[in-house]
Amino acid sequence: MYFYCEKCKKQYPLNTHAIRCSCGGLFRLHKDPEDVVPQDVSIGHMVTPLVPMNAGGIEVLLKLENLQPTGSYKDRGAATLVSVAKSLGITKIALDSAGYAGASVAAYAAAAGMDCRVYVPEGVPDGARQQLQTYGAEVEVVTGTRMDACAEVKKHLGTSWYYASPAYNPLFAEGVKSLAHELYEQLGGKVPEYVFVPAGNGSLVIGLYLGFMEIGRLPRIVAVQTDGCAPLYRAFMEKRGIPVEEDDVGKVFDDPNFSIERPKRLQEMLFAIESSGGDVITVTQQELEEARADLGRRGVYAELTAAAGLAAAKKFFPHGKPDNYKVVVPVTGSGFKR
Ligand SMILES: [Zn+2]
Incomplete structure (x- = not known):
């Protein structure tokens, strides 16, 4: 490798x-x-439940990634990244994060006995910071936005700290592939017709694409962004010659609650989505909040961003979906920290 x-x-x-x-x-x-690929570092192997839900007349299958050890699907990426790093003799890893990626990497680093340093933007919720510190990570608070934290970590990596960034380090998406394999097994050897996921930094879109490619068949991957921060949506539409209004996609990408900036792997994401026959759609803040409330009424406590997939599925199938379609909506992160 x-x-x-x-x-x-x-x-x-x-x-x-x-x-x-x-x-x-x-x-x-x-x-x-x-x-x-080494997979020795573990906090207990987790197969997350796949449960049905009816949301506004649409039957979807929720993949409860909020039940992962640190509360998000990012544990899949971190488990692989940290396992490989450990096998290479790396003892110090660092990353910038405003939330779940930092928690995942810090937890698996702890399990591996590695040092971990996380650069967080100021304004990160106390709960998120406490979680990092409990895992023994050094937390460096950076004045400014998520992007400033990213610039800061790069200054300090040198030759001693290995960069464990989900956006930069491909070992992260390699780990997320297990989500595709697990879905395939849970569906009795079938690939779902659709998977709706938050676009984020792309590790979920790319990980699912790579995982299903190994299986040999792709579901349609639909990536979701909020309408205030939609660089992927803009790129996807512009590639089709469909003009988008600036107001629809937002100008500022530094909201720590959402996907924060133009994804580094935008072209790779576009390729994955197009290859799958998928789509990119935007949802409003109100649609997100409604979807989170829907999840709550199903007994699932998701962070707001993690409701994006459900919000998008409801919007994508306004008149219901064909009965035989299996539509998977990963609930990407728990609501407990925010
Ligand atoms: Zn090159």
């Missing part, structure tokens, strides 16, 4: 302290068929 540059194809070892190629391209992971 090795990293290679998505632009110039230059190869880098997995333990590189470079965060991207010298040409500026992002890393992707190369795996040979005989390569086994």
Whole structure:
């Protein structure tokens, strides 16, 4: 296994302290068929439940990723990233995060006996900070936004701290692939027709795409953004020659509650979504809140962003869906911290 540059194809070892190629391209992971990805670091192997729900006449299957050890699907990415890092002899990892990614990496780093440092933007909820500290992570609070935290961590990595960023390090999406395999097993060897996921930084879209590619069939992957922060939606529509109003997609991408900035892997996300015959849609704040309330009435306590998939599924099928369609909505994060 090795990293290679998505632009110039230059190869880098997995333990590189470079965060991207010298040409500026992002890393992707190369795996040979005989390569086994280490998965030794565990906080208990978790198969999350897949439960049916009727939301506004639409039958969906909720994948309860909020029940992961630290409260989000990001544990899948962190488990793999940290396991591989440990197998490479890495002992110090760092990342920037405003929430769940930091918690996941910090928890798995703790389980691996590794040092972890998380750069968080000021204004991160106390609960999130406390969770990081409880896992033994050093928390560096950065003045400014999520993007400032990202700039700050890069200044301090040097050659001693390994960058465990879900956006930059492809080992993260490699771990998220297990979500696709698990769904396939839970559906009795079937691939769902649709999966609705928050776009975020792309690790879920890309991880699902890579995982289902291994299975050999893709569901339609529909990525969701809020209408105030929708760079992926804009790119998706513009590629089709459909003009979008600035007001519909937002100008400022630094809201710590949502997907914060233009995703680093926007082109990779577009490729995954298009290859799957999927779509990108936006939902309003009100639609998000309604979807979170729907989840609550089903007994599921989700963070607001984690309701995006359900909000989108309701919007996507306004008159109901074909009975034979299996529509999966991962509940990506627990509401407990926010
Ligand atoms: Zn390159």
